[in-house]
Amino acid sequence: MEFQRYTINKSDFQQLLKHLLKEKIVDKILSGEKKRNRFAIIPKYVTNPAEIDEFPLSQLLVYxxxxTDSASNSLLHTKESLNTKIGVIGRACDVRALIELDKKMQVNLENLFIISFHDVGYIPNKYLTKNFKKNNIDESNIAHEWLTPTELILKMKKGKNIKIPLGPDVKITDNCTRCIQKSHPLADFLIGTYTIFEKSEDYILTAQSSRAKNIIEKLKWQDKIIDEKLNAQYEKEAEDIILNCTATREKELSEFLANEDRFNLFIKCTGCGMCVKSCPVCFCTVCNLTEQVRAKTMDKVSFVMTRFTHVGDTCVECGRCQSNCPVNLPLTLVFQSLRDKFKKERGYESGVNKSQKVLHLDVK
Structure with missing residues (x-):
């Protein structure tokens, strides 16, 4: 095995986070709390190990x-990591965003202990309210959830599991179905549910860094290591997901770029600024673009086109701009096509490593 992987449950995960706090590896954990319902989680910093028991792990993995919130967005706007050691749990795109923000001195990577999801993507909560109502699902009765490439599985506190097939009504956000970077090597741990069957509430934990391996030893989790057969299944599932995403990416980007009228799609832009609020690499305190739209000194199409050039080279493909867009503009198709072009023509990929200079500053 390239990395050691372990089977853990929710209680083990809580023990891991408490260990980070008790051993002063971090001062705070970026956790979350329910806002209105189970799938509306807002960021919350935790310093008390007792509060770790409420960490919404399965919700954050699935939803x-x-x-507009995300782990990276929260660290950007609170500036917590500049002077405080933080344990952060987020997606691979969050890790990429944190690398870009570190380059701009908005976060301090040295102060972060990173646990990254190894997942298939997430379901925007805008799809769930209507579907739960339609199917008479009491969200307060959900104990646990899983997300596979084909269905959302809900374990109910009372009764059998409920399986919701993914489709037009409930689906993984488009951006995630085209994402070909589901993990990040700079994360200390990866955690996900690849190879985990629906009757189990376990997770697979991958130790990627030396300090992660030290924690495994301190917690005496050597007996939780998975065998070669399960590891091979894990690798196969991860590989298949990437292959499917690659095929989807090539097909959908090709169709988009072949559409000569594609930029007319952006006439629908309302200039609401939701894309700015949800972007984890936009760090201006006040957005000059949205101010100009409000003052009517910039039209809405110019606004969205300027955003493409303004943040195109630092886009980390989190997809939050499109999932929060009220008129569902194909923003991620533009940003993903730009990212592919920068990689091909300039050898630049945002969020891959700290040493690579931001493209717009790398002018010869």
Whole structure:
């Protein structure tokens, strides 16, 4: 095995986070709390190990944070990591965003202990309210959830599991179905549910860094290591997900770029600024673009086109701009096509490593 992987349960995960706090590896954990319902989670910093028992692990894996929030976005706007050691749990795109923000001195990577999800993506909570109502699902009766490439599985506190097939009504956000970077090597741990069957509430934990391996030893989890057969299944599932995402990416980007009228799609932009609020690499205190739209000194199409050039080279493909867009503009198709072009023509990939200079500053 390239990395050692372990089978853990929710209680083990809580023990891991408490260990980070008790051993002073971090001062705070970026956790979350329910805002209105189970799938509307907002960021919350925790210093008391007792509060770790409420960490919404399965919700964040399946739904992510509510609306414009994300782990990286929270660290950006609170500036907590500049002077405080933080344990952060987020997606691979969060790790990429944190690398870009470190380059701009908005976060301090040295102060972060990172646990990254190894997942298939997330379901925006905008799809769930209507579907739960339609199917008479009491969200307060959900104990646990899983997300596979084909269905959302809900374990109910009372009764059998409920399986919701993914489709037009409930689906993984489009951006995630085209994402070909589901993990990040700079995370200390990866955690996910690949190879975990629906009757189990376990997770697979991958130790990627030396300090992660030290924690495994301190917690005496050597007996939780998975065998070669399960590891091979894990690798196969991870590989298949990437292959499917690659095929989807190539097909959908090709169709988009072949559409000569594609930029007319952006006439629908309302200039609401939700894309700015949800972007984890936009760090201006006040957005000059949204101010100009409000003052009517910039039209809405110019606004969205300027955003493409303004943050195109630092986009980390989190997809929050499109999932929060009220008119569902194909923003991620533009940003993903730009990212592919920068990689091909300039050898630049945002959020891959700290040493690579931001493209717009790398001018010869």
């Amino acid at each position: 992510g944070y509510s609306r």
